[in-house]
Amino acid sequence: MSRTWGITQAIDLAEAHERMTATMSIPLPPVPKEKRPRPVQVRAKVVGVRVVGAYREFTLHAPGVGVDAQPGQFITLGVGGNSSALLLRRAFALSGVDGDTINVVVATHGPGTRWICDRQLGDVLDLIGPLGRPFPAPPPGGAALLVAGGYGAASFVGLAQRLCAAGHAVAAVLGAATGDRLYAVPEFRALTRVLAVTTEDGSAGRTGRVTDVVPELLPGASVVYACGPMPMLRAVAAQSAAYGLICHVSVEEAMACGIGVCMTCVLPVIGDDGTSRFLRSCVDGPVFEGANVRFDDIGRLPDDLYGAAAMRATR
Amino acid sequence: MTPSADARPKAVMGTDMRTHLGATQIPNPVLTASGCAAAGRELDPFLDLTALGAVVTKSVQLRARSGRATPRMSETPSGMLNSIGLQGPGIDELLRTDLPWLADRGARAMVSIAGGAVEEYAELATRLRGARGMVALEVNISCPNVESRGEVFACDPAAAWAVLAAVRAADPGVPVYAKLSPDVTDIASVARACVDGGADGISAINTLLGLVVDTDTLRPALAAVTGGLSGPAIRPVALRCVWQIHRAMREIPILGMGGITSGADALQFILAGASAVSVGTAVFGDPNAPERISHELANALASKGFARLSDAVGFAHQSVDFPA
Numbered sequence: 001m002s003r004t005w006g007i008t009q010a011i012d013l014a015e016a017h018e019r020m021t022a023t024m025s026i027p028l029p030p031v032p033k034e035k036r037p038r039p040v041q042v043r044a045k046v047v048g049v050r051v052v053g054a055y056r057e058f059t060l061h062a063p064g065v066g067v068d069a070q071p072g073q074f075i076t077l078g079v080g081g082n083s084s085a086l087l088l089r090r091a092f093a094l095s096g097v098d099g100d101t102i103n104v105v106v107a108t109h110g111p112g113t114r115w116i117c118d119r120q121l122g123d124v125l126d127l128i129g130p131l132g133r134p135f136p137a138p139p140p141g142g143a144a145l146l147v148a149g150g151y152g153a154a155s156f157v158g159l160a161q162r163l164c165a166a167g168h169a170v171a172a173v174l175g176a177a178t179g180d181r182l183y184a185v186p187e188f189r190a191l192t193r194v195l196a197v198t199t200e201d202g203s204a205g206r207t208g209r210v211t212d213v214v215p216e217l218l219p220g221a222s223v224v225y226a227c228g229p230m231p232m233l234r235a236v237a238a239q240s241a242a243y244g245l246i247c248h249v250s251v252e253e254a255m256a257c258g259i260g261v262c263m264t265c266v267l268p269v270i271g272d273d274g275t276s277r278f279l280r281s282c283v284d285g286p287v288f289e290g291a292n293v294r295f296d297d298i299g300r301l302p303d304d305l306y307g308a309a310a311m312r313a314t315r
Numbered sequence: 316m317t318p319s320a321d322a323r324p325k326a327v328m329g330t331d332m333r334t335h336l337g338a339t340q341i342p343n344p345v346l347t348a349s350g351c352a353a354a355g356r357e358l359d360p361f362l363d364l365t366a367l368g369a370v371v372t373k374s375v376q377l378r379a380r381s382g383r384a385t386p387r388m389s390e391t392p393s394g395m396l397n398s399i400g401l402q403g404p405g406i407d408e409l410l411r412t413d414l415p416w417l418a419d420r421g422a423r424a425m426v427s428i429a430g431g432a433v434e435e436y437a438e439l440a441t442r443l444r445g446a447r448g449m450v451a452l453e454v455n456i457s458c459p460n461v462e463s464r465g466e467v468f469a470c471d472p473a474a475a476w477a478v479l480a481a482v483r484a485a486d487p488g489v490p491v492y493a494k495l496s497p498d499v500t501d502i503a504s505v506a507r508a509c510v511d512g513g514a515d516g517i518s519a520i521n522t523l524l525g526l527v528v529d530t531d532t533l534r535p536a537l538a539a540v541t542g543g544l545s546g547p548a549i550r551p552v553a554l555r556c557v558w559q560i561h562r563a564m565r566e567i568p569i570l571g572m573g574g575i576t577s578g579a580d581a582l583q584f585i586l587a588g589a590s591a592v593s594v595g596t597a598v599f600g601d602p603n604a605p606e607r608i609s610h611e612l613a614n615a616l617a618s619k620g621f622a623r624l625s626d627a628v629g630f631a632h633q634s635v636d637f638p639a
Contacts, residue, residue, distance in 0.1 A: 038360050041603060078600055085393040087546050087576075087600040126601070128361075256388050256395060257599040260357040263399045264388040278381050278402060283357070299538060300384050307381035311400060 005071060006096025006103060006158030037068035037130055039259065044077075044127035046119050047101060053180035055151055056106045056117045057095070065129045066097035071158035072250060072287045075104060075129030076258040079112040086112050088256045091282070093155035093227070094130060095184075102129070105154040105183060131258055133287050135159050135225060135248055142222025143169035146192075147210050147236050149228020150176045153183040155250055156227060160191040169193050171220065173213050175228075179204030194220075211235045218243040226250070226290065230298065237290025247290035253281040268294040268305055277306040330616040331623040332609070334368070334590050335568060336451040337490025337515035341368040341423060341591070344624055345581065345609035348572050348595030349374055349427035349453060349494070350399065354413035355420075361602035364422040367609070368591055372413065374429035374455040377438060379405040389527040389536040394546030394574070395596060396525050398539035401429055401458060406442050418448030427494070429455040433481045440485035452489050453570075454482055454514070457496035457521035459543045469496040469521070472508035483513025492570055494518035495556070497549075502556045503563035516568040517560055518593070520553045546596040550574030554587050561588025561629050576604065578611020585612075585624065586631035 048059030065075060076089035090112050096103035108114050119125065135155075138144045144163050146156045153174050163170050171194035176182045178201050185204075188195050196213045197205025206213065210228070214236055218224070226236040227250040240247035253265040260283035269279040270292040279285065294302065301308055334344040346368040352358055355370035364370055382402025389396045403409075409426070417424045426449050428439040436454060443449060456468035456478050468474040479493055493509035495502055497520040506517045522543025527536040535541075553573020560569055571589025575581050576597040584592050592612075597604040621627045 041361055041601075085547075086390065087393065087395060087596060088390050089600060128602070254386060254388060256390075256397070257602070259361075259602055261351060261353040261602075262388070262397070262599055263353075263382060263402045264385075264397065266382065266385060266387070266402070298385065301381060305381045307379040307402070307404075310376065310378040310380040310405075311383070 004098045005161050006094070036133075039128055039131050040064045041126070041128045044102075044125045046121055046123045046125065049119070049121060052105065052183060054107065054178075055181075055183060057103060058106060058116075058119070059101050059103050060125065060127060061100055062102050062127050062129070063100045065127065066094075066099065066102050069094055069097050069102070069130035070134030071162060072135035072155055073130040073132050074155075074258075074286060075102065075127055075131060076255075077116060078126035079115045086115070088112075089128070089258050090116065091131075091252075091255050091258050093152075093250070095154035095157050097158070105151045107151050107181075128258065132282060133285055135250070135287050138163065138168055138223040141167065143171065143220055145214070145217050145221035145224045146170065146172040146188075147214055147224060147226040147228070147232075148172070148174050148183075149210060149232045150181045151183050152227035152229075152250070152252075153188070156225065157184050157187055157191075159225065160188060164191055169220075171195070171217050173198065173210045173217065174205075175199065175210035175213075175232075177201065211239065214239050215243075218245060221245060224248070224290075228252075230295070233290065233293075234295035237293065237295070241291050248287050249290040249293060250287045251281050251285055251293070253286075255282050258282045268297045268300075268302060270294065275306050276302065276304060330613050330621055331625075332613055332616075334624055336369065336425065336492070336570070336591065337568070339450045339490050341450065342366075343368040343609050344585070344591040345605050345612065346425060346570065346591060346593045347371050347598065347605055348593035349455060351595035351598045354409065355417055355422060355424075356413070358598070358602050359420075362606040364417070364420055367422070367605055369423040369425040369450055370417055371425045371453060371593055372409065372427055373403055374401050374427040374458065375403055375406050375409045375439065376401060376429050376431075377406055377435055379403065379408070384538040386537055387539075387542075389529075389542070391525070391527060391544065391546070392548060394544055394548035395599070396527050396537065396542040396544050397522070398537045398542035400539065406439055410442065410446060414446050414448055422448065423450040424448045425451040425453050425492075427453040427455050428482075429458055430478075433477050436478050437481040437485040440482045440489075444486045444489070450490070451492060452482065452486070453492045453494050453518050454478060455494045455521070457494050459496065459498070459522055459524045459541070467496060469494070469505055470499055472505050475505050476508040476512040479509045479512030479514045490515045492516040492518045494521055496521050497552050497556050497573075498524050503559045506560045506567070507563060510564060510567055516570060518570040518572065519556045519560055520549070520573050523549055523552065545574070547574035547576055547580075550580060550583075554583055557584055557589050558587045558632075561632065565629065575608060576600075578608050578613075578615045581608050581612040582615045582619075582627070585616075585627045586629070588629040588632065590625070590628045
């Protein structure tokens with residue numbers, strides 16, 4: 001299997017699409033939890049920095065991280081250096097892999113991400129990855145609709161490439177509050193049969209939200225993938241469910257560790273056995289089947305959640 | 316009394332890092348911390364679990380617990396505030412999967428237990444008696460994220476005594492450590508009550524109760540309102556507690572913890588009276604931290620001329636002859 005995905009910069013995209021489609025035949029295998037690549041912790045050197053609208057795209061030399069990484073997985077970065085007062089790692093979707101280098105897209109949220117965005121060529125970062133559950137494969141031959149909010153598109157570049165290469169028709173909706181918060185529009189234009197762009201302020205594409213467009217594209221889709229803010233995921237999952245389609249959502253929850261030890265990033269999720277549990281976004285996700293995520297109960301402790309009774313029984 | 320420079324041990328090549336949990340010898344004084352390493356498995360890609368003094372497992376209760384609603388965590392200056400609420404599958408699952416996995420791996424387990432009543436602690440200790448790979452029990456009587464904060468056992472010497480006495484009766488042989496809260500007026504008296512109840516050692520400290528208000532939502536940042544503060548921000552508080560407990564009971568071993576992120580941090584705890592240390596919140600930022608810190612601690616001890624870790628335990632007290 002090719003160790004390159006999601007890397008589209010500095011090449012003729014249309015030509016690249018032809019070439020990829022012609023030479024790559026990559027089915028997306030379901031990746032059982034047990035078979036996932038073992039994460040590694042490496043000193044990753046910044047070998048590329050690109051400003052993309054409001055974001056920074058970093059190319060990092062991170063040996064071993066990309067070897068078996070799959071679209072949908074993520075990495076974490078330590079921030080602030082050895083004497084940092086910021087103890088917790090920051091998580092970023094893997095947007096591309098090329099041998100020993102990986103790409104991530106960073107949006108400035110606070111002091112931690114600001115510190116990362118200030119990194120220059122040659123700087124070294126503490127990196128762990130690949131982490132998390134990748135996107136599952138679509139049904140054979142099925143057309144996929146990708147719906148991204150803002151930098152959520154980063155985790156879809158590689159997925160779109162692989163889906164195209166495996167012969168799936170791909171449509172995409174990319175939305176953001178403003179045009180500078182869209183990501184990878186040219187790449188998706190090259191990779192998709194149908195591309196819709198929305199901005200809330202009308203500075204690019206159609207004025208509105210992705211959810212205004214999704215219903216128009218659901219009839220041609222066999223499966224939906226969504227990545228973006230939680231309210232968007234909730235809405236797209238509902239739209240997909242109403243149309244009878246499976247929607248795989250990639251969530252962005254606050255994490256402390258990213259490796260499954262801290263229990264911070266949990267969501268109420270319905271399991272195969274019908275029982276709802278608090279599952280960790282970092283190791284049980286970040287990709288969940290949208291219909292299984294109890295969006296209405298995020299931030300609450302539902303009575304029927306596994307183990308909820310013990311919380312009330314405690315003295 | 317102020318020791319002169321030449322009263323200090325001479326430089327040595329390597330330091331004997333062996334120490335004890337109660338009567339059980341362990342090869343390395345650095346352990347994970349309860350609640351910061353799950354049951355060890357997730358850390359396996361990042362360090363050698365068998366080289367650690369022990370994996371201290373997340374506090375287990377009799378029944379499965381969902382934990383609290385989210386948000387559960389807020390990052391703070393040099394620390395974090397959390398209110399997980401002891402999410403976990405319960406003792407059956409720990410005995411069925413986690414402890415055998417650690418034992419098969421060759422890792423030592425210090426099992427943290429928590430309960431809402433004295434009998435629950437006793438039942439947990441009974442269930443765990445003789446569990447393969449378990450080298451010690453840590454009795455968590457100080458989790459700040461329980462429903463009735465005012466009834467935390469570690470805030471009342473009599474209640475603390477009752478829990479430790481019940482655990483000791485349930486398993487007379489296993490080394491038992493009582494994990495204490497810093498949120499008390501006199502931690503040494505609580506420690507003494509635990510020892511009187513049957514504890515072999517003291518784990519100090521659990522998190523401090525704290526609060527963060529979100530200025531965007533104008534509400535507390537955590538769903539549970541309050542949470543436990545951990546990380547380097549609490550290190551001086553933890554060191555003070557270890558110092559006071561060691562001052563009160565020189566012969567009682569202390570598992571020191573609270574914001575340890577380096578070997579130098581760990582050395583401070585050893586010098587203040589801890590005979591072993593747990594690395595907790597640092598794991599979230601660096602899952603290799605316990606391994607790294609144990610190497611750094613060995614180097615730090617050697618560079619100060621300590622031939623044995625045990626020679627350094629409580630060493631800082633030698634220069635201080637007034638009561639703490």
